[in-house]
Amino acid sequence: xxxxxxxxxxxxxxxxxxxxxxxxxxxxxxxxxxxxxxxxxxxxxxxxxxxxxxxxxxxxxxxxxxxxxxxxxxxxxxxxxxxxxxxxxxxxxxxxxxxxxxxxxxxxxxxxxxxxxxxxxxxxxxxxxxxxxxxxxxxxxxxxxxxxxxxxxxxxxxxxxxxxxxxxxxxxxxxxxxxxxxxxxxxxxxxxxxxxxxxxxxxxxxxxxxxxxxxxxxxxxxxxxxxxxxxxxxxxxxxxxxxxxxxxxxxxxxxxxxxxxxxxxxxxxxxxxxxxxxxxxxxxxxxxxxxxxxxxxxxxxxxxxxxxxxxxxxxxxxxxxxxxxxxxxxxxxxxxxxxxxxxxxxxxxxxxxxxxxxxxxx
Numbered sequence: 012x013x014x015x016x017x018x019x020x021x022x023x024x025x026x027x028x029x030x031x032x033x034x035x036x037x038x039x040x041x042x043x044x045x046x047x048x049x050x051x052x053x054x055x056x057x058x059x060x061x062x063x064x065x066x067x068x069x070x071x072x073x074x075x076x077x078x079x080x081x082x083x084x085x086x087x088x089x090x091x092x093x094x095x096x097x098x099x100x101x102x103x104x105x106x107x108x109x110x111x112x113x114x115x116x117x118x119x120x121x122x123x124x125x126x127x128x129x130x131x132x133x134x135x136x137x138x139x140x141x142x143x144x145x146x147x148x149x150x151x152x153x154x155x156x157x158x159x160x161x162x163x164x165x166x167x168x169x170x171x172x173x174x175x176x177x178x179x180x181x182x183x184x185x186x187x188x189x190x191x192x193x194x195x196x197x198x199x200x201x202x203x204x205x206x207x208x209x210x211x212x213x214x215x216x217x218x219x220x221x222x223x224x225x226x227x228x229x230x231x232x233x234x235x236x237x238x239x240x241x242x243x244x245x246x247x248x249x250x251x252x253x254x255x256x257x258x259x260x261x262x263x264x265x266x267x268x269x270x271x272x273x274x275x276x277x278x279x280x281x282x283x284x285x286x287x288x289x290x291x292x293x294x295x296x297x298x299x300x301x302x303x304x305x306x307x308x309x310x311x312x313x314x315x316x317x318x319x320x321x322x323x324x325x326x327x328x329x330x331x332x333x334x335x336x337x338x339x340x341x342x343x344x345x346x347x348x349x350x351x352x353x354x355x356x357x358x359x360x361x362x363x364x365x366x367x368x369x370x371x372x373x
Contacts, residue, residue: 012367013042016353019050020324021344032349035367039345048361052343053088053350054306054327057160057237057262057334058122058209060093060280061269067092068105068281072113079115081272083370085305086352086360089117089332089340091160093266096125096133096140097281099148106156116365117350119335120159123152124208127173128188129164134213135283135300136188144169146176158182159335162208164189165199174202183335185237188213189224196227200234206334209266210236210253212244212299229256235334237262240312241304243291250316258322262330263309268292268301311358 014030019040028041030050061067063081065074075092082090094105102123109121126142127149133141142148144167152158160183163170174184186199187208192215207214207228215223228234236257240250244266253261265271270278270287278285285292285300294300306327313323332341339348349367352360361373 013044014050014351014353014362015044015046016048016050017046019343020052020321020328022342023321023325023329025049025321030343030351032351032364032367035349037343037345037347037349040343048353048355050343050351050353051324052328052341052347053116053352053363053365054086054310055119055331055340056082056087056090056265056267056306057331058093058124058264058266059090060095060267060301061271062267063272064269066269066279066281067109068094068097068101069279071108072110075110075113075118076115079113079118080370082116083363083365084360085272086307086354086363087116088350088352088363088365089119091119091122093122093124095281096128096136096142098140099151101281102126102152103155106152106158109156111157115370119337120157122160122162123158124162125188127161127163127167127170129167129190131190132164132188132213132215134188135280135285135294135298137283143167144173146173149173149176153180153182160185162187164191165204166191166195171199171202174199174204178203185334186224186228190215191224193222193224193227196224197231200227200231205233206235206237206262208237209239209244209264211249212239229253232260235260235262235330237264237331237334239264239266239302239304240309241265241302242312244299244302247316250313254313254316254318259325259330261313261326262334263306263313263326264331265304265306265309266301267304271303271305307354307358307360314358
């Protein structure tokens with residue numbers, strides 16, 4: 012099967028020509044013929060709390076099916092359902108409810124955003140649900156299901172021991188919801204942490220004599236900065252700054268909530284009531300509480316602040332998969348799995364394929 016495109020993003024450059032798929036994998040790129048649009052590896056979102064009316068903290072297999080089918084429409088072919096800090100029984104049940112497979116994008120595992128977070132930088136997380144680092148609790152959470160990524164605050168007593176435990180289990184660690192100083196952040200990065208969760212948000216601010224975690228991450232060439240590029244969580248000039256200081260180390264995430272794709276209204280984020288008004292998500296006390304952003308919108312927003320198209324697409328594909336260290340994801344090249352999104356000249360999704368099977372066709 013051929014996709015009928017005019018170009019494909021292959022290893023960071025647009026290669027003119029069509030793409031052929033065979034047996035669920037990419038067979039060839041750069042083939043002759045007249046086509047339209049560009050083919051890119053499907054988008055990979057490492058932070059999705061919910062979508063299309065589904066909150067992942069309290070759903071079932073049918074909910075994952077509904078959310079997954081809606082995510083496909085936005086070009087996402089793989090994602091991490093994200094669970095915020097919750098009471099242990101609820102968190103264990105939610106982890107266990109995430110299926111190995113569901114109709115739609117690939118389920119890469121679970122992103123635990125907490126509960127080992129700074130009480131000073133909780134954002135919308137409930138104070139009653141946060142916990143100090145506790146290896147026994149972490150072991151119980153890991154035993155509940157397929158945890159792939161954990162966000163924690165590195166400055167908490169015992170946090171670095173949790174980092175070691177998680178790395179020993181093959182779980183990726185990201186720093187977030189943290190009041191860490193630069194020195195405390197560097198200590199975690201020196202321990203092998205390679206990512207920051209929704210940079211600038213829910214963390215110690217960058218100051219000229221107190222660079223904090225943001226400054227530490229910016230000066231490290233081995234750290235990826237995950238960013239919510241929706242025009243709300245980050246000013247466009249901050250996005251420009253991130254790109255100019257850390258080109259190739261910016262990873263797009265949506266931090267989407269159940270209301271994403273549905274418009275204004277009242278929704279739930281676990282036990283927290285949230286309100287979407289004019290596409291901005293806030294809890295009842297006015298705190299930002301996720302977003303209604305989609306990955307294709309995030310790509311367009313990066314392009315709008317003068318990030319080259321190829322690099323903006325990498326921020327939604329190969330950079331996030333680099334955080335997970337999964338060589339099977341993030342590349343569109345001969346032999347790779349045919350998880351593909353086809354975009355038109357306006358950067359709209361016209362076709363999405365998972366394993367070579369067309370799931371969305373415009």
